[in-house]
Amino acid sequence: MSLKKLEKLSQAANTYKAILNAMEEWVVIVDHQSKIFFINRPYARFLGVKAEDVKGKKVTDVIENTRMHITVQTGQAERFSFQKILGSKMIASRLPIVDQGEVIGAVGTVIFHDTHEWKQINSHIKALLAEQDFQYQKSIASDKLNTGANFHLNDIIGDSQVMKSLSAKVTQVASGDVTVLIRGESGTGKELYAHAIHQLSDRAEYPFIKVNCAAIPESLLESELFGYEEGAFTGAKKGGKPGKFQLANGGTLFLDEIGDLPLLMQAKLLRVLQDREVESVGGTQPMPLNIRLITATHRPLESLIESGAFRGDLYYRINVVAIDLPPLRERRGDIAKLADFFLQKLSRRTGRRAPKLTVQALTAMIAYNWPGNIRELENVIEAAFYTSHDRKIPLSLLPAQLSQTDHSTPKNQTSKGIIQSTGSLKEQLNLAEKNIINAALIECGDNRTKAAKKLGISKSTFYEKLDKHGI
Numbered sequence: 001m002s003l004k005k006l007e008k009l010s011q012a013a014n015t016y017k018a019i020l021n022a023m024e025e026w027v028v029i030v031d032h033q034s035k036i037f038f039i040n041r042p043y044a045r046f047l048g049v050k051a052e053d054v055k056g057k058k059v060t061d062v063i064e065n066t067r068m069h070i071t072v073q074t075g076q077a078e079r080f081s082f083q084k085i086l087g088s089k090m091i092a093s094r095l096p097i098v099d100q101g102e103v104i105g106a107v108g109t110v111i112f113h114d115t116h117e118w119k120q121i122n123s124h125i126k127a128l129l130a131e132q133d134f135q136y137q138k139s140i141a142s143d144k145l146n147t148g149a150n151f152h153l154n155d156i157i158g159d160s161q162v163m164k165s166l167s168a169k170v171t172q173v174a175s176g177d178v179t180v181l182i183r184g185e186s187g188t189g190k191e192l193y194a195h196a197i198h199q200l201s202d203r204a205e206y207p208f209i210k211v212n213c214a215a216i217p218e219s220l221l222e223s224e225l226f227g228y229e230e231g232a233f234t235g236a237k238k239g240g241k242p243g244k245f246q247l248a249n250g251g252t253l254f255l256d257e258i259g260d261l262p263l264l265m266q267a268k269l270l271r272v273l274q275d276r277e278v279e280s281v282g283g284t285q286p287m288p289l290n291i292r293l294i295t296a297t298h299r300p301l302e303s304l305i306e307s308g309a310f311r312g313d314l315y316y317r318i319n320v321v322a323i324d325l326p327p328l329r330e331r332r333g334d335i336a337k338l339a340d341f342f343l344q345k346l347s348r349r350t351g352r353r354a355p356k357l358t359v360q361a362l363t364a365m366i367a368y369n370w371p372g373n374i375r376e377l378e379n380v381i382e383a384a385f386y387t388s389h390d391r392k393i394p395l396s397l398l399p400a401q402l403s404q405t406d407h408s409t410p411k412n413q414t415s416k417g418i419i420q421s422t423g424s425l426k427e428q429l430n431l432a433e434k435n436i437i438n439a440a441l442i443e444c445g446d447n448r449t450k451a452a453k454k455l456g457i458s459k460s461t462f463y464e465k466l467d468k469h470g471i
């Protein structure tokens, strides 16, 4: 090696040493025989030794309770473990140094020098997280006029054909005052759509009031909905209490789970809608009503009418425009995007980088039937986010029912869960293409060049397809 090159190398080595010596963390590097190759100055100072004196010595002779030699032997990293040195409990990590598949040494760092420091930093991080969460909540809140509606149409994720048509329909009906009935299985996003319709309507600056008809005991429903006057019944509050109808005046009243409304209340609701005025319990003076009504149900109202549990006349009044939300299993093409959306949301909330689903995990998710729809998907992602310690979410972190999906049933899916059997041939081929591209992207760590190569298509064709599928 020329003298010039040697000088350059030694200059570089000195720079790295200076950097390691300037670090707050204590650093030790050992070779393949577990002999100290380098120890930074702060660590040597704490041990009461000189860095030059311990170089070449067995690490076990210099550092109490060390496990560096074990890391060299096993090649296994040990992160954030306790180590007692000179009476202090430290938190240390040890990582093997691997060159061409061979362990040639290990690097150890003492991150917290005693448990007190660790606890202090822990509280500091908690405060930072709380602050960030507050800023996040504030940024959401400032976006809204605090009317009670928290979601816009662009918070609704999904670019499958059916979702695009739904967005167009919602935009079209939102501006009028037409009464809307939203139907769909539990967790399909009925409430989200109700919020979005309100936000898009002329009433957006007025209240959005939600009532879950299934959650309020029958005995309280009347006073909750219509309010009461002072002295209307024993236990009535002084000054009375406005009902949800009065609170929603000028804005939108969203009656969720309308199929669970008791018959007596159905009759009252019908009268209010017909007369467009509301009278509170114990009141004498009806109040004119100016509200838009949105209702939602996961129960088929037609069969409830047949069984006598729902009034036909009320049904026709609330079902002026119906919006039918498809279950998630009928729009599997949106699963990857929804999963990513929830991961990003959690990442923003916790400040942790969002891990990615492995191809196997995503494939299982696409193949699964999602009886709980998007709410179930959100819960699955949340559980996987908090249990994953890596940058990846493997199939093993998903609930057992997802890995037990029968991938061999050719009726609905291929063995990779890529294809579904609903829709025209063109729609099915499109969806399969989209899922294959998503899977390739995940497999290639979002590297588009690699993904294009893996699929055997040119980069420009790949980009065209990304564009076409809105990926």
Ligand SMILES: Nc1ncnc2c1ncn2[C@@H]1O[C@H](COP(=O)(O)OP(=O)(O)OP(=O)(O)O)[C@@H](O)[C@H]1O
Pocket: 155, 156, 157, 158, 184, 185, 186, 187, 188, 189, 190, 191, 192, 193, 256, 298, 374, 375, 378
């Ligand atoms: N298209 C979507 N994009 C993003 N998030 C969604 C979407 N649809 C639903 N969600 C989320 O899924 C969860 C369930 O949605 P929502 O409460 O609106 O469903 P629902 O149909 O009203 O359920 P239920 O019938 O049980 O009341 C919510 O956390 C919601 O934010």
